Each structure stands twice: as C-alpha cells, then as structure tokens.
Amino acid sequence: MNDQTPTHDERVAGLKGLGSSRKRVEDARFTQGKGNYVDDIKMAGMVYGDFVRSQYAHARIKSVDSTAAKAVPGVIAVLLAADLAPLGLHWMPTLAGDKQMVLADGKVLFQGQEIAFVVAEDKYALADALELVVVDYEELPVVVDPFKAMLPDAPVLREDLAGQTKGAHGERVHHNHIFRWELGDKPAVEAVVADADVVAEEMVYYHRTHPCPLETCGCVASMDKINGKLTLWGTFQAPHVVRTVASLLSGIPESNIRVVSPDIGGGFGNKVGVYPGYICSIVASIVTGRPVKWIEDRMDNLMATAFARDYWMDGKIAATKEGKITGLWCHVTADHGAFDACADPTKFPAGFFNICTGSYDIPVAWLGVDGVYTNKAPGGVAYRCSFRVTEAAYFIERMIEVLAIKLNMDAAELRRINFIRKDQFPYNSALGWEYDSGDYHTAWDKALKAVNYDALRAEQTQRVADFKAGKTRSLMGIGLSFFTEIVGAGPIKNCDILGMGMFDSCEIRIHPTGSALARLGTISQGQGHATTFAQILATEIGIPADQIVIEEGDTDTAPYGLGTYGSRSTPVAGAATALAGRKIRAKAQMIAAYLLEVHDNDLEWDVDRFVVKGVPERFKTMKEIAYASYHQAIPGLEPGLEAVSYYDPPNMTYPFGAYICVMDIDADTGVADIRSFYALDDCGTRINPMIIEGQVHGGATEAFAIAMGQEIAYDEMGNNKSATLMDFFIPTAWETPHYTTDHTVTPSPHHPIGAKGVGESPNVGGVPAFSNAVHDAFRPFGLTQSHMPHDHWRIWRIAEQLGLHG
C-alpha cells in the first residue's frame, strides 16, 4: 500500500455499482440512430409479407379471390387459412389457453383480423397486391359490449367452441363466456356487507387502451433449407418462450430454432404474445425458401396486436362509521375481445388482479372475474404493469375515494387508518398474497408533507367558494394514490406460462484479464439492462461495470429465461445475476486463498479484492484472481471463472408508492392543467437512481396519457375509431407534466440485493392519481364516479351533468 493506492471509497466509486447514477451505456447508439431494430435487418433474397385485414368486426367469409393479387409482378404467394390447415397452423394456441385464428377460418371476429398473407419481392408490389385481394363478406351482428355479449340471445361469436362447456379455466356458462375465476370468502364478505355501518358501491371502468410502443411488432423469418435451421428475429419480449412455442407448433427441434430479439423500441406488454405475423412469416419462409420480413404499420398495431385493460369492475367496500374497512367485494366483467390472448401466468386468468385489496388491511374479500368474448381485437396484456395490476390499483384507489365520499371523510386520512402497518409484514392478504415488506405510513406522511397537503386543501376550499360565488370557472383537484404493486413473476410453484416455469437466469464469464460477459434470459426494450445488470454484478464481483458486457435476446447464446415484462427482470433475473456473481466470488475466494497461502476463512471481501484478515497489505484483486483462474494450476479447482444461476424466486416483490397530482380544471371547456405531480416510489434497494427517475417519468407519462385521453374506442359496428396517432393520444413534451420524484427504501427481505422493480410502478400508481384529481375537483359538487379517459369532452360532461354550466 502506498499513496497511489485508491481508497476504499474511490474503489467503490470506480465500480459504478449499486446506487450509482451510471449513464446508460445503450444510449450512445440509440441517440445516434445506430440501434439495430428488426426492420433494420436486411438479408440477401429477403421478401416481404403483409396481411389483408378484415373491414368488418363480425362477418362470414364467403370467398377470397386472390387471382388479381397474384398477377401483380413481384407477388410470390398469397396464403389463406386453407393453405395453413394441412400444417395445422391455421389456428394457434394463445398464452391464455385459448386458440386464435392465424388466418380467417370461415369468419372474422374483429376489424383488422388477418385474412390473407401476401408475400412479394418488395414492399411496393406488396401494397398494390393487398388492394387486389377480393374478400366476399356476409356481415353478421356485432357485439362490442361485454354485458350484451352475455345476454341469452347474443350472437354466437366463437362457433369453434360450440358445445364446449369447459374452457382452459373451468366452466363456461354462456356461448360468449370464457371463464369464471373466483377467490376469497364470499359468504363472509356478504355477511360483512350486510351488517356494515357503511357500504360504498360503485362500478369502476378501466377503458380499453393499447401499449402502442414506438416500434411496432415485426419479425424476419429465415429457414435455411440446407441445415434445417430456422432463425427468427423479432420484437419479442420473451424470445425463449417463442422458441419453445415455435418448436412445439412446428415440430422443428428446439436446437434447430434460433430466436433473436435485437434492439426493441418499447414493448409495454404488446410484444409478449405470439401473433399471426410470426406464424405466417415462418411458413412463408419455409414455402419460399427465402427470408420473409413482416412489419406492422401503426394502424395494424393499434387495431390488431394486443390491447390492454377493458375491465368493468363492480365493487362494494364495507366499513365502520369511523372508516375502518371491514370487507371488499369485487366482480369484474373482463372484455377479452375475439380470442383470449392475454399473457398472464397460466394459473391466473385475470393475472394478479387479486392484489385489488391494495395497500389496506382488509380482513375479508371476495373476487369474481368473468371473461367474455366480444367483436374486438384480442389481447388483454399488462401494459407497463404486472398482470392486471393497474386495473386492481385503479379499482381500489377509486373505491377508497368513493368510501371517503360516503363517510364524508378526508381521503388521505381514510387511507392512513386502513394501511397495513409496518409491523404486519410479511402480510397475508385476504385474497392470497404474502406482501414481503412495506412501510406505508412513513411513505404517506412524507408525501403529504412534501406537497403541503393541508394548504392544498385550504386552497381548494377557497376555490370552491370562489366558483360558487361566480368569481372563477376553474376548479382544483387533488388526486391521491397509494399503490402496492406485485411484480417479479414468479415462483414456479404457482407461476408458469403454458407450463413454462417463470424462473430466470444469468450466466457469467470472467475473462482472464478481468473483464466480464454476462448473459441473461431477459431482454431489454429500453429499460437499460446493459447498464443496471452490470451494476449489480460490479458490486457483487468487484469488476467495474464499464468492463462488464451484458448480452440478452439471442436464444443460441443466452441462458433460458422467461423474458421481460411485469417488472420481472430485476426481481428475477437481477437476483440470478447477483447469485451467479456470488458463485464467481466463492470460487475467487478459494483461488485467492491458494495464492495468498491462507485458509479461505482467513480472507475477507473488500470491494474488488480478497484481503487477509488483519493484514490489509496482503490481498488479491479480482483482476489478479481472474488471470490466475485461467493460467495457474490450482490444486482441486477446474481452470476458468464462470458461473450460471437459474433463479426461482421464493415470492413476488411488492414495490409501493405514494403519488399526488394537483390539477386545475376549466369547467366550461374541460381542459385540465396538471399543476404538479409528486411521485414517491419505494422499490427497495435502488440500483441506478437516474434510471429509476427516468422510469418514473416514462411510466407516469403513460399513466397521464391513459387517464387523460388515450383509448381504443369502437363504434357500435365494431369499427376502431382510434387507430391512428391523430386520435390515439400519445403525449408530446408539451403536454407532459413536470414530475417531482422522491423515495423511501424498504428492501425486499427475500431478494438477494433487496431490489423490487420499479419500471411499472408509475403507471400503476399514476393512473389513479390523475383520475382521482379529476374526481376530486368535482367532489364538492356531488360527483362520485366518472369513467376515464378524462379528455376534454368527458370532463365537460361531468360539469354539464352536475349542472355547473348554468
């Protein structure tokens, strides 16, 4: 040791490990337009495929004439259901245990459904040929309302299921019924509701919307007929799952299928499922012997690939007159569209909606969910949230507000008296979850103090008085939200997708000169995995993050994993990374002990080295150990320094947070100005504060969009009214509010580094914060519930219906 030796703190800083706001290593290429996305892939002989889509929401297909299309110069093939049928590929299984038409088999069930797949030498011939495919439709009655779909005389949508009274999730009670999922103690809840001092009842609708990633879905399929190997590049959030499903469907051995997710421009759940475009591209590549590229345009994306939400949530919440909640009853009518293609863990047909007791200590609860078919696009994916968790959080955060109105109580105080207390963790909820850790009261008090809640309420009181006195036409809303997420799916004992357990993985190679390569079973879509996973590893193994390369997304090289969605990367793959790192360190310790001629137990870890206890000048750095591991014979140890970890989490993680939105609303025009938005997140151990902040900004902005205008709307004929970005609301920098971020830290007790995941929290907590602000503005005038999205005309309608327009 001498003056040149970096200090402990300098060495910690040099690692850029846990807690460092390390700049995102991905951004050098993304900000220079040097990313490599699916549509950037060009291959010799590559051809293009695209769909003829249904104009109608429900129609019989009497005939499809592709003669004229085939005559267009450059057109190679037109695939119809009949062409796929001999291969058994005209239908495909969905991740939810249903099946879905790949190409229209006799009828179409939603506008935009795939009817024919045209393959051509170039995109221009392709576009011309699509126009020339003549489809003869016979229109059928359309059902877009899930309640009407369940009427006895409703049109039969899924003729393929005729006579099937059992579905993938139990009994079907009606020809348009998919499943009934029930949890909890119904008689107990009904008894509580019957005897309660106060019961608040409300129907809360979370409208249909869409993840709408910047990059749409697409793939390039290439079948090499010489070696029989199928390579599939695509926008896949779960490449290994795609490989397994492709193998099961095609019969091609998994060893002869390579699935690659290159850079992905946002997923948000839209890129979890399997789509007809993938199947048709693979078949077309096998048929033509050439690589086939299929890329959705924006309208295709908004019309046909997976939507999100569309939950009608009917609730009853019972309480004492002092405001202590005594029971929760909830029935959901879930509109799944034409096929049940939601991407939930198989045993959870409504995802983790049973987190709907929220952050509150509710002694008894009952949940029933009925899934229903309608003439709308399939999906039901987790749009920047864990499975159906945004719906659950919105439901309970609206019900709390409705209860506060019924009790004539302040909604902040009502939350406080019902929070699960810190000493109750791990907490077993009435609907079956074990919340790992939390400190809700501390977070709530910090949030209320930060926004100066009492002063805001006083200001609001004055505003209401001024409004009533005719001095202003502006109202003020204070939107409160306290949410608990459930992420990190999940323990194999109850979480699988089509039987594939939801573990994840990390494989590490330390190179002789002390840098490293780590590969994971996840895939970043913008989350910054290459940055943050290197940080986890840097802290675990003492190699600077800048010298650790993270690779994901190529099934030929990455270890098997279930992919990235539901905030599972940090809770599951992040844990695998830490544990694989610990295996590296354990072997490194043995090597260091040999080199230093001491017993393993005589060493202690110090940032980036093993030091002989009590003799600080005797140490071996990881760099030295790495070299020795390869190039020095060490008795009893294999050469090399590698490790792999497959992590089956013992529990989910439960991030939480407190969000408060203040909004000014023009009662006459419905224009809402977000004055401030405060977001306190507790995601346990914080890996990269800057990335957390960015995640909160992004998720809160999607929440703002959803709450204030974004929707997939259909007319009575099942026409999609919002299939372009003119009407589908994506906020620009101009509309996006300013966010104030804050945090508390309550580590997960079961995660190796205590991290819980954060990317989806702001969407889960943000939507109720924005929506509650709108509701709160009108609460003094008698509003109890008004459905999202709160765009200008719907806010105007609230004022109109409350008689505020004179």
Next chain:
Amino acid sequence: MITNAFEYYRPKSVAEALKILGEHEGEARVVAGGHSLIPMMKLRMAQISHLVDLQDVSGLKGITVSDRIVIGAMTTQAELLASRELAAAAPLMLEAALQIADPQVRNMGTIGGNVANGDPGNDMPGLMQCLDASFTLVGPDGSRDVKARDFYQAAYFTSRTDDEILVAISFEHPKGGYAYEKQKRKIGDYATAAAAVQITAAGGMVSAASVAMTNLSDVPVWSAASGAALVGTTCGPDAVKAAVEAMLKDINPGEDNRGPVAFKRQVAAVVLGRAIARAWSRV
C-alpha cells in the same frame, strides 16, 4: 401505408406546372408541403396518377410587407414564424402559426397548402377570412384573385379549379387588437374550436371587428353578424355575449372523437369569448 404508383414531376416554373396539369386533366394534382395530401395517398384515400411537386417552382416563396402583405404560397409555417416583419405587421399570424402543428410539420407545411386544401381542420383558412385575405390563382387563362371569404364551398371543395395553382396570399395591414385562441387535445391536433379576431377601436368603442372560427363546420366560419355585434360597443359582457350568440348561429359542428356537438358549441363560445377579450385588451 404505401401510395399507389404515380408519376412525379418537379417543374421549375408556374407555366411548366400548369402545362403538366393541362396534359393530365383530372389525374394530376399539385403538392406543396404534402402534409395533407401525402397521408391521404398513403392511406390510398387519394389515388393520384400525376403528382406535381411545387417546391422547385421559383417565385412562390417569400413574404413581402409593403402596401399590402403578400405571402408566397410555398412559404412554410416555419418561415412565417421566423419573419420579424410579418410579426410586426400582422401579429395575429404569428400567434396563430405558433399553434399550428409541431416544429417538424411547420418546417414542411406551407401556407398555400394549408389554405388551398380545403380541410376544415386547418387553421389558416379561418385566419385568412378574419384578415379578409385574397388568394391569387393562376390558371391557363391567366390570373385571378378570390376572397378567402368566398373561397370555401364544402370540405375539400373550393372555388379553385383543378387546372389552377394558388400562388400567393395577400391582405391589408391588419389594424387594432388581435387574438388567435385555439383549444386542441394535443400539439399537432386540429382544433376542437379556434377563433381569429381582429378589432379596431375609435373613441373607446369598437369601430370594426372581424371574427372567424375553425373546425366548427365543413368550411371556416367568418361571421359578419358576430363582428357586427361588437361594433359600436365597449366590448363589455353583453356585447361579447351577443357576438358569441351570433357566431353560434353560424357554426355547425359535427360529433367526432373530440366530442359531441353540445360540447363543441360550448367550447366555441368560450374560445371566442376569450379571443375577443384578448383582442380588445390589445386595441
């Protein structure tokens, strides 16, 4: 989202452009910035066989502020915003252009394309009616001027014939107070309702007022009665109310994703009231 095949022309002069239009009567169209036409072509809602791009035609760009204000049809919205002369002479133009589209679109979108396409959602047509602008059209038989207030017949139908090209827009120096007020769902959106107002005063009273609104009918709505309701008043609440009521008789909004008719009528009333108040405050 790929257009059908078309022949593309890039003439250097108006005469050359007119010749191409004449040779392909009914099958040719001119394109300026392309922000209305190209999307329609990509959706194949417009199938154009011969597309005549005006961007290389000389003499169609530029802003001249002299006795009248003359703006070349190919002047982009960004160029309108950048002109200090125009901002000083007609600040209403600046206030409006800032509320049109977004910077990328403004770099391509032109004033000529905006007014000539006849899209009821476009902002400039109502603004031009407010300013009582004239449009100069050049065709095979020479040039003619049409008042903006006479130009619009129905959605996408104007008094410009297929063989004419809009080359310039001109208007008198506007006087008095002005305002352009627009409610929209987001940047780049068409107006839910927008109002253009110019007011002059004499002796503390309104001496003249011009009032037009956008996207509340299938054509822009310049309401003579609305302006007249302000003249001779001090622009107090009763006068504004009368002007708004007159305008509400002249608009005919339809329901769309922005909202139902009753909502649009109320927003129109509020937006116009604000525009009048702001214009009066600047007199």
